[in-house]
Amino acid sequence: MPQPEEVVFPRRRERFEDRRKEGQQRKLLDEFFDHATLLAVSRLISQGLFDAIDFPVATGKEGGVFRASKDGEYRAVKIYRVGNTTFRHLPPYALEDLRREASVRNFGGLVAAWTRREHTILGRLVDAGVHAPRPYGHYRNVLVMEFLGTEAGGAPRLKDALVEDPQRLYRELTDEIRRMVVGAKLVHGDLSPYNTLYWQEYPWLIDVAQAIPREHPQAKALLERDVTNFAKYLRHLGAEVDRASFLSAVGVDEVGPPAAG
Numbered sequence: 352m353p354q355p356e357e358v359v360f361p362r363r364r365e366r367f368e369d370r371r372k373e374g375q376q377r378k379l380l381d382e383f384f385d386h387a388t389l390l391a392v393s394r395l396i397s398q399g400l401f402d403a404i405d406f407p408v409a410t411g412k413e414g415g416v417f418r419a420s421k422d423g424e425y426r427a428v429k430i431y432r433v434g435n436t437t438f439r440h441l442p443p444y445a446l447e448d449l450r451r452e453a454s455v456r457n458f459g460g461l462v463a464a465w466t467r468r469e470h471t472i473l474g475r476l477v478d479a480g481v482h483a484p485r486p487y488g489h490y491r492n493v494l495v496m497e498f499l500g501t502e503a504g505g506a507p508r509l510k511d512a513l514v515e516d517p518q519r520l521y522r523e524l525t526d527e528i529r530r531m532v533v534g535a536k537l538v539h540g541d542l543s544p545y546n547t548l549y550w551q552e553y554p555w556l557i558d559v560a561q562a563i564p565r566e567h568p569q570a571k572a573l574l575e576r577d578v579t580n581f582a583k584y585l586r587h588l589g590a591e592v593d594r595a596s597f598l599s600a601v602g603v604d605e606v607g608p609p610a611a612g
């Protein structure tokens with residue numbers, strides 16, 4: 352039986368011949384791929400979701416996103432780190448839901464619930480026609496989704512992308528947020544040029560686990576914050592943006608608790 356490490360990184364030996372890369376890879380393995388995560392990843396591999404992990408696209412304190420391949424196509428594999436730090440930064444409204452699924456001390460259970468939540472929300476977004484990565488599956492702390500990028504690597508964040516027509520981008524972002532609010536009935540809550548990728552000359556929304564139903568008492572305030580973030584950024588690029596019309600165009604009137612009576 353091959354070790355899970357060899358299943359997850361079959362090409363590791365050929366790819367990382369030189370010592371320095373070997374060291375970087377070792378560090379990555381130690382940080383993200385604890386034994387339980389390796390087992391979770393190999394289970395997804397044996398289910399046929401992808402064949403192998405290629406390389407990290409982005410890594411941070413709370414997890415990492417890796418490119419994986421499957422029959423010459425690519426997939427993105429997002430791994431949440433299982434630990435108490437993962438949930439320290441979550442907004443309270445997002446934690447409410449999780450507490451119903453796992454006890455606060457059961458980090459593994461919380462992370463699994465969080466991963467499933469991101470999977471479900473991505474599915475709702477794709478169904479509503481939002482440009483967001485299509486989800487392919489999840490297990491424990493590992494989520495598999497559509498890879499936005501090319502052979503060379505992941506698509507740039509909007510923040511780092513070269514935008515030639517900011518006024519067009521404004522219209523496209525309006526369309527995406529409107530589909531999210533009116534179609535999927537969700538508010539993202541953490542929208543920014545960091546959580547938007549620019550792929551095939553179009554903005555794609557990512558990092559959606561904290562999204563909430565539009566009828567949530569805090570949904571309106573979060574949508575206003577999301578729109579304010581983008582308005583500022585779009586103006587900085589040179590677009591003419593009126594915050595009030597931006598808000599009404601994305602469907603703010605349909606957000607908030609149902610009127611009493």
Ligand SMILES: Nc1ncnc2c1ncn2[C@@H]1O[C@H](COP(=O)(O)OP(=O)(O)O)[C@@H](O)[C@H]1O
Pocket residue numbers: 408409411413414415416427429484496497498499500505506508545546548557558559
């Ligand atoms: N589906 C994807 N395809 C390509 N790159 C992705 C994908 N999802 C995430 N990334 C990359 O990984 C980074 C972190 O992903 P994100 O979902 O924002 O996680 P975090 O919770 O760490 O902010 C993104 O900024 C982007 O560069």
Ligand SMILES: [Mg+2]
Pocket residue numbers: 545546558
């Ligand atoms: Mg993010």
